[in-house]
Amino acid sequence: MTDSTASTPHNVIEVRDLVTHYGDRMILKGISMDVHADEVMVIMGGSGSGKSTLLRHLMALEHHTSGTMRILGEDIDKLSGVELVELRQKLGVAFQGGALFSSMTVGENVMLPLFEHTGLDRKTMEIMARMKLEVVSLGGFENLMPSELSGGMIKRAAFARAIVMDPKILFCDEPSAGLDPVVASALDDLILLLRDALGMTVVVVTHELESAFKIADRITILDRGEILFIGTPDELRADPSQRIQNLLNRVAEDDTMDADAYLNRLTGEQPAYRPL
Amino acid sequence: MTPTDARNPIVVTTEKVGRAAVAGVEEIGLGAMMVVESFYWLIFGRREKQAVRLGAIAEQCMAIGIQAVPIIALLAATIGMMLAIQGIHTLRIFGAESRVTVGISFSVVREFAPLITGIVIAGRSGSALAARIGTMKINQEVDALYVMGINPVRFLVVPAMVAMVIMVPALTLFSDFVGLFFAGVYVNLDLGISLAAYMDQTIELLSVDDLMHGLGKSVIFSILIAVIGVVNGASVQGGAEGVGKATTRAVVQSISAIIVTDMLFAFVVTR
Numbered sequence: 001m002t003d004s005t006a007s008t009p010h011n012v013i014e015v016r017d018l019v020t021h022y023g024d025r026m027i028l029k030g031i032s033m034d035v036h037a038d039e040v041m042v043i044m045g046g047s048g049s050g051k052s053t054l055l056r057h058l059m060a061l062e063h064h065t066s067g068t069m070r071i072l073g074e075d076i077d078k079l080s081g082v083e084l085v086e087l088r089q090k091l092g093v094a095f096q097g098g099a100l101f102s103s104m105t106v107g108e109n110v111m112l113p114l115f116e117h118t119g120l121d122r123k124t125m126e127i128m129a130r131m132k133l134e135v136v137s138l139g140g141f142e143n144l145m146p147s148e149l150s151g152g153m154i155k156r157a158a159f160a161r162a163i164v165m166d167p168k169i170l171f172c173d174e175p176s177a178g179l180d181p182v183v184a185s186a187l188d189d190l191i192l193l194l195r196d197a198l199g200m201t202v203v204v205v206t207h208e209l210e211s212a213f214k215i216a217d218r219i220t221i222l223d224r225g226e227i228l229f230i231g232t233p234d235e236l237r238a239d240p241s242q243r244i245q246n247l248l249n250r251v252a253e254d255d256t257m258d259a260d261a262y263l264n265r266l267t268g269e270q271p272a273y274r275p276l
Numbered sequence: 277m278t279p280t281d282a283r284n285p286i287v288v289t290t291e292k293v294g295r296a297a298v299a300g301v302e303e304i305g306l307g308a309m310m311v312v313e314s315f316y317w318l319i320f321g322r323r324e325k326q327a328v329r330l331g332a333i334a335e336q337c338m339a340i341g342i343q344a345v346p347i348i349a350l351l352a353a354t355i356g357m358m359l360a361i362q363g364i365h366t367l368r369i370f371g372a373e374s375r376v377t378v379g380i381s382f383s384v385v386r387e388f389a390p391l392i393t394g395i396v397i398a399g400r401s402g403s404a405l406a407a408r409i410g411t412m413k414i415n416q417e418v419d420a421l422y423v424m425g426i427n428p429v430r431f432l433v434v435p436a437m438v439a440m441v442i443m444v445p446a447l448t449l450f451s452d453f454v455g456l457f458f459a460g461v462y463v464n465l466d467l468g469i470s471l472a473a474y475m476d477q478t479i480e481l482l483s484v485d486d487l488m489h490g491l492g493k494s495v496i497f498s499i500l501i502a503v504i505g506v507v508n509g510a511s512v513q514g515g516a517e518g519v520g521k522a523t524t525r526a527v528v529q530s531i532s533a534i535i536v537t538d539m540l541f542a543f544v545v546t547r
């Protein structure tokens with residue numbers, strides 16, 4: 001799969017020299033990247049490196065300072081309101097916290113895009129919503145309120161809502177963060193299923209190295225607003241650059257390192273003291 | 277104290293006042309934009325393939341209007357009786373108690389019904405609107421609407437605003453009746469004027485103008501409540517605490533706006 005798409009790279013997302021600011025602070029410092037059709041692109045990087053920011057720009061939720069972005073061939077700066085709405089119907093987004101509407105049932109949440117953008121009758125929409133809920137193993141939960149779901153179920157329901165319009169591109173911000181390994185791994189399988197069965201392009205932001213290597217066709221690594229690496233997981237493993245190897249190892253050791261630094265910060269002690 | 281220190285407080289204060297003024301103007305501008313945008317979606321929504329849903333408006337009407345009926349009835353009845361008590365007490369000085377109907381009918385219809393309805397709705401629904409939009413914002417639900425291609429103003433603001441504009445005048449009319457009726461009951465008990473005679477008198481005294489004066493005000497109140505709720509909700513920052521602050525601000529601002537507008541309206545229209 002990876003090889004066949006790589007040989008005929010048809011870009012669904014093209015970012016060129018993207019510079020973005022929050023207030024006066026420059027967050028993304030001139031990023032260029034492509035996402036090919038039918039691939040799973042994983043975006044990784046340290047906390048605060050700008051992953052969520054990049055994702056928000058790819059979803060056309062923020063205004064950039066300079067650079068261009070083409071999504072499904074459309075330059076998003078040149079789209080009118082109606083055209084942007086039409087483009088957005090081809091995008092699905094599973095937000096980090098789910099972002100389910102708390103006043104609606106799970107089923108109504110999943111149905112909402114259909115309800116707003118299609119002229120289907122309610123029965124058909126209900127069936128379609130139930131089908132998507134089955135895909136994420138939430139069949140039979142459509143009448144519960146989001147507040148009655150567990151964290152993992154909320155994430156899966158958000159997935160169902162994101163894919164209910166059969167989008168061309170699916171964006172996920174940290175799908176497995178805060179989930180137990182079994183559910184996290186099931187979500188990874190789901191992402192692969194969506195790519196293979198429904199032909200979606202998936203852009204995933206994640207911290208989990210293991211999950212990234214499992215699902216990614218290609219990986220982008222962001223570091224303080226700049227791109228450090230773009231390539232396949234194999235290329236990443238084999239990359240001779242010390243910086244990337246450090247980063248890979250550091251990401252893997254993140255937990256222990258962080259705990260120490262955290263303790264030091266809490267106690268206000270100098271980091272000179274090393275117990276091990 | 278050095279000269280710079282002496283000048284600093286003035287500079288600092290001036291700057292603070294300036295900033296607050298700019299922020300205030302900005303907020304008013306945002307509110308005005310929200311009204312314009314709401315009208316836009318209401319009229320052209322269909323053309324943009326984003327029609328405003330009648331179901332959503334009906335739902336908001338239920339929440340804003342129908343559920344507020346008991347409390348508004350209670351307060352309108354209380355105000356009506358209070359006006360009767362005070363009116364009779366005051367007029368007794370001149371021995372003119374039987375003329376109390378004049379004061380009651382004008383006060384209820386022109387002032388107290390719109391005012392009490394506006395204040396109750398600001399407290400119940402203006403705050404709820406701010407809290408709902410604020411919570412949705414911090415939970416990324418507003419972002420989710422955008423990425424689904426659903427305009428949040430069309431989806432969240434317009435139904436609430438339309439429902440306000442329908443329900444606040446309707447409830448004002450309702451409190452007109454309740455207030456007048458309970459004032460009449462008190463007049464009947466205290467002065468022995470029959471309820472039928474009281475009502476005849478009231479109907480004779482009140483013109484359509486008086487009724488429209490009160491209802492016209494209530495339309496303005498309804499827009500103020502909706503806009504202030506939405507603007508405060510939309511500017512929420514920083515989690516649940518931010519939502520709480522915005523909610524309180526929305527209530528205080530809309531009640532103040534209602535009272536000030538009430539005075540201005542009376543001043544402009546009555547003279």
Ligand SMILES: Nc1ncnc2c1ncn2[C@@H]1O[C@H](COP(=O)(O)OP(=O)(O)OP(=O)(O)O)[C@@H](O)[C@H]1O
Nearest residue numbers: 022023027045046047048049050051052053054207
């Ligand atoms: N709404 C905002 N306003 C101002 N600054 C922001 C905002 N959102 C993010 N930032 C800043 O932008 C930078 C990048 O943030 P971003 O959320 O993209 O990081 P991230 O890579 O997703 O991190 P994490 O892995 O922790 O989610 C951070 O320095 C952050 O402080």
Ligand SMILES: [Mg+2]
Nearest residue numbers: 051052053173
């Ligand atoms: Mg993030």
